[in-house]
Amino acid sequence: MTQARPYLKPLPEPSPETRFFWEKCRQHELWLPYCRRCQRFFWYPRDFCPRCFAWDVEWRQASGRGKVYTFAIHYRAFHPAWEPEVPYVTAIVELEEGVRLYTALVDVEPEPGKVRCDMPVEVVFEDVNERISLPKFRPLPEDAHA
């Protein structure tokens, strides 16, 4: 997918602890860090579990489904890269695995009343360049989630 104009938004710079996550995103897969002692997922990626401090963690693939924990509709761009997009919707999505990601919603009408908390969503990946694909979320039909 080629961009009509150069991509001007800040891009993630994968760090030693997050490189795996971003590589999987590039393959359109969502993987999360998991503590083997707590048997729980956690976010964001670290070499250890922030709950029990066990350095015994692994990556596990997530379902990619969740619900909108909260959202905001941006009518003003505070950075020039977003100016062509206002109004746009940011959100925190709570995944089925119990962790929350900061993200943007796509395929929604950016209007109060059209977006709501707890609406079911699924991950989609925006291919930004050869290295980075950004996880974003789009609405799922209500019954698909049930």
Added chain:
Amino acid sequence: MLEAMHEERIHPLEKLDVREKRELLRKVAIVGVDESDEIGIVPHKSTLQLHAEAARNALADAGIDKSEVDAVLTCSAGGMASVQLAEYLGIVPTFTDSTMTGGSSFAIQLEHAALAIAAGICKVAVITHGQRGHSDRGRPGARAMMDPWAPAAQFEAPYYVGGPVGQYALACMRHMHEYGTTHEQLAEIAVATRKWAMLNPKAMMREPLTIEDVLSSRWVVYPFHLYDCCLVTDAGGAVVLTSAERARDCRKRPVWVLGAATSHTHLTLTAMPDLTQTPARYSGPRAMAMAGVTHSDIDVVEVYDSFTYTVLVTLEELGFCAKGEGGPFVSGQRTAPGGDFPLNTNGGGLSYTHPGMYGIFPIIEAVRQLRGECGPRQVPNARVALVNTTGGTLSATGTLVLAAD
């Protein structure tokens, strides 16, 4: 699940013995407060000039000469803030503190300064702030860059850049969803705060404001209208503390620090245990227990108001009302002049001044109220004040309980 994980990390209040700290704090007093000469839009002054003016004015308020200052505390003079500021003011301190917790830095530094004075490490502490939030917009190099490997740089900035407004909007939206908080209830706060500002000659916004004005103002980031958001100004402020003994010879009556407490829960928004909570739920009860006061003992409340929502949620977290009832609590202009809950009596960050980090100004106002210096906006017989400041994205809080004799 996040919530449960978080609660496990909190030291329960009952495990804390606050008595020893209470005794220490009794050895310390606030003796000087003031702003910089000008606040509002001050493009002709540098950040350091704003610091220095405020420090000079607060020391004059105390009647203490700069040569006595042996502790310097600030967060807003560059990367080694207190080192830079002490050099600029010409001070070689025995106690230094550049603690940076955003807008809560000043209350948290006040706690540190008080304990250092009580411990005999220093005698006179100056906490200062200077910031050109308005005039530094777009000035190259004025804002520090984040490490691109930082969690927020990797997992938030690709979706949003623009500071607190987008983050607080997310928190507010969840509160509205869970508790039914309304735009009208948020507007009540903006309107009541404006009424206080109209009584403060130093306030930037002094035109009358109605609920309808707030609700018909443009969306900045939904669910926030323009008037739900604080000002962006230039301003400096300073607070001077010294020992109870030295305070006897100061120019004005001392204001006592009855309680002081700190907490923080997260910096990155996705690490926030519950978006409808703030760490004031931890620092607030601790500061009040230390002070030995209950809610009904408090005569005036100064709460950091970066957004109307910040006030609403903080009142809940401090226990002035039940969780989720902040909306009904502030309704009917209860927090306005003449209401039964005097709140943000200087006009707050919403209408008085907010240079980016507002947290020193609620301390200044609380001291002035307790001294009875506030003229038309004076709360009658104000004897105990509670200050709660919030930094980051509802991340870090410093709560103070202050009192006059």
